[in-house]
Amino acid sequence: MTKVFLVNPLVQINNKERIHFLRDYAGGEIPTSMVYPPLDLAYTAALLREHGVSVSLLDASTLDIAVPELVKTAVKEDPDFIGIPSAWGSIQYDMDLSRYFKNALPDAKIIIWGPNVTAGPETALSCGHIDYVILGEPEKPFLDIVNGMFTENIAYQTCGKLVQTKRTLLQDLDSLPFPARDLLPNKRYIAPYARENPFTTISTSRGCPYSKCIFCPTNIWYMNQVRYRSVGNVMEEIDEIVYKYGIRSLVFRDQSLTFERERLFNICEEIIRRDYPLSWRCFAGVGGINMELLSIMKRAGCYQVNYGFESGSQQVLDSNNKGVTLKESIDAVRFTKAAGMEVSGSFMLGMFGDNESTIKNTVDFAIELDLDYAEFLVATPLPSTKFYELSGLPEDANASLTQRWYNRSYSSNSLLSAGFLDKQIKRAYRRFYFRPAYIFKRSCRVSSSRQLIAQLKSAASLFTTTLSR
Numbered sequence: 001m002t003k004v005f006l007v008n009p010l011v012q013i014n015n016k017e018r019i020h021f022l023r024d025y026a027g028g029e030i031p032t033s034m035v036y037p038p039l040d041l042a043y044t045a046a047l048l049r050e051h052g053v054s055v056s057l058l059d060a061s062t063l064d065i066a067v068p069e070l071v072k073t074a075v076k077e078d079p080d081f082i083g084i085p086s087a088w089g090s091i092q093y094d095m096d097l098s099r100y101f102k103n104a105l106p107d108a109k110i111i112i113w114g115p116n117v118t119a120g121p122e123t124a125l126s127c128g129h130i131d132y133v134i135l136g137e138p139e140k141p142f143l144d145i146v147n148g149m150f151t152e153n154i155a156y157q158t159c160g161k162l163v164q165t166k167r168t169l170l171q172d173l174d175s176l177p178f179p180a181r182d183l184l185p186n187k188r189y190i191a192p193y194a195r196e197n198p199f200t201t202i203s204t205s206r207g208c209p210y211s212k213c214i215f216c217p218t219n220i221w222y223m224n225q226v227r228y229r230s231v232g233n234v235m236e237e238i239d240e241i242v243y244k245y246g247i248r249s250l251v252f253r254d255q256s257l258t259f260e261r262e263r264l265f266n267i268c269e270e271i272i273r274r275d276y277p278l279s280w281r282c283f284a285g286v287g288g289i290n291m292e293l294l295s296i297m298k299r300a301g302c303y304q305v306n307y308g309f310e311s312g313s314q315q316v317l318d319s320n321n322k323g324v325t326l327k328e329s330i331d332a333v334r335f336t337k338a339a340g341m342e343v344s345g346s347f348m349l350g351m352f353g354d355n356e357s358t359i360k361n362t363v364d365f366a367i368e369l370d371l372d373y374a375e376f377l378v379a380t381p382l383p384s385t386k387f388y389e390l391s392g393l394p395e396d397a398n399a400s401l402t403q404r405w406y407n408r409s410y411s412s413n414s415l416l417s418a419g420f421l422d423k424q425i426k427r428a429y430r431r432f433y434f435r436p437a438y439i440f441k442r443s444c445r446v447s448s449s450r451q452l453i454a455q456l457k458s459a460a461s462l463f464t465t466t467l468s469r
C-alpha cells in the first residue's frame with residue numbers, strides 16, 4: 001500500500017524563536033497565541049485515505065516538534081511521498097526541511113504546495129530536493145501524483161526544464177470527504193478570541209466573490225472563482241465536529257461568510273434547529289451587512305464578526321480597489337454591536353497610497369470604531385498581485401520575500417521603509433490596546449476565570465511577539 005507522510009512544519013530560528021505559519025490559501029505567519037488546525041492537510045489526508053492510501057499526518061507546528069525529531073518520525077514511517085505545505089516567508093525553511101527529508105529518505109518523493117510556490121514554483125524546484133510543486137489546492141493534485149497522473153495543477157522539472165501543467169479547480173466541493181480531524185491534535189488548537197478552546201475551523205466555500213482588492217493574494221489560489229458547499233454538506237460536517245469530536249467552538253474560514261446572504265441564512269436556521277452547543281466567529285466584508293442577517297447569526301451562536309476594514313482613509317481604500325466606504329464600515333460595526341456580537345477588525349498599514357498621515361487616520365479609525373479587538377498588519381506586496389506590480393519589486397518573488405524574511409524586514413513600497421512600518425505597527429498596537437478605557441471595558445466583560453486566563457494569555461502573547469519584534 002502506498003504510504004504518505006504529511007507534515008505541518010514548525011519553523012525555529014537558532015533553536016529558539018518559533019514561528020507559526022498558517023499554510024493554506026492565506027499562507028502567512030500567525031501569532032504564537034493563535035494555533036489553527038491545518039485544514040488543507042486534513043482534507044488531503046481524508047481524500048488520500050478514501051482512495052486506499054495509508055496516511056500519517058504530523059502537526060509539528062502545534063506539537064512543537066523540531067526538525068531532527070520530525071525527520072526521525074518520517075524515517076520510522078518510511079513513506080513513498082512526503083507532503084509539505086508552504087507559506088509566504090517560509091520557503092527557505094521548507095527547502096531546508098525537504099533537504100533533510102531527502103537525505104534521510106532518498107526514495108521518497110517530496111511534494112510542496114502553497115500560494116508562494118503557486119505564484120512561482122521555480123525556486124522550490126531548483127533546490128533539487130523537491131520533486132513536485134502542487135499549484136493551488138492540494139487535495140486532488142496530491143492524489144493524482146500518487147496515482148502517477150501529472151496533467152493538471154502540478155509543476156516539476158524534467159531534463160532541467162520546468163513543466164507547469166494547466167490550472168483547474170475542483171468544482172464540486174461536496175465531493176470531498178470531511179477533513180481527517182482524527183489525525184489532528186484537536187485539543188491543542190487555540191484562538192485568542194475564542195469563547196471556548198479547543199476550537200476548530202471549517203470552510204463552507206472557497207474563493208472570494210469580489211476578488212478585486214489589489215493587495216489580496218487569494219486569487220493565486222482561487223483563480224477569481226468562488227465555489228460553495230451545499231448547506232446539507234456543511235451541516236453534516238458540523239454534526240461530526242460537535243458529536244464525534246466534541247468540539248464546541250468554530251471559526252468559519254470562508255473569506256467572507258456573509259457574501260451569500262441567503263445561504264448563510266439557511267446555515268444559521270439549520271444550526272438553530274439542531275440546537276448545537278456551539279459558539280462561532282467568522283470573517284466578513286462590511287458591504288451588504290444588515291440587521292436581519294446579523295440577528296439570525298447571533299441566534300445561531302455567532303459571538304464575533306471579524307471585518308476586513310483595512311484602512312481608515314477612503315482615498316487609500318479606493319486606490320486599493322477595496323470597493324467599500326468608511327460609512328459602510330461604521331454601519332457594519334454599529335449593526336453588529338446592536339445585534340449583540342463582538343466586533344474585531346483587520347487593518348493594513350503601508351497599503352498602496354498610504355503615508356504617515358493616512359496610517360495615523362487608520363489607527364484613529366480603529367479606535368473610533370470602538371472595536372473589541374483589532375489587528376494591524378504590514379501590507380506586503382505579494383507576487384502575482386497588482387500591488388506587487390505597482391511596488392516595482394524584483395521579478396524573483398520568492399527569493400526576494402525569503403531574503404526580506406530572513407532580514408526580518410518587510411518593505412511595502414519604495415516610499416515606506418520596513419523600519420518605518422515596523423514602528424507604525426508597534427505604535428498602532430500600543431495606541432489601540434493600552435488605552436485605560438479599553439482595558440477597563442475588557443476587564444468588565446470577563447465573565448469566567450477561563451476567559452480571564454485566555455485574555456491574559458493573549459495579552460502576554462501580544463507583548464512577547466508583536467511588540468518585541
Ligand code: SF4
Pocket residue numbers: 208209210211212213216217218255285308
Ligand atoms: S474582499 Fe477580502 S478576500 Fe476578497 S479580494 Fe478583497 S481582501 Fe481579498
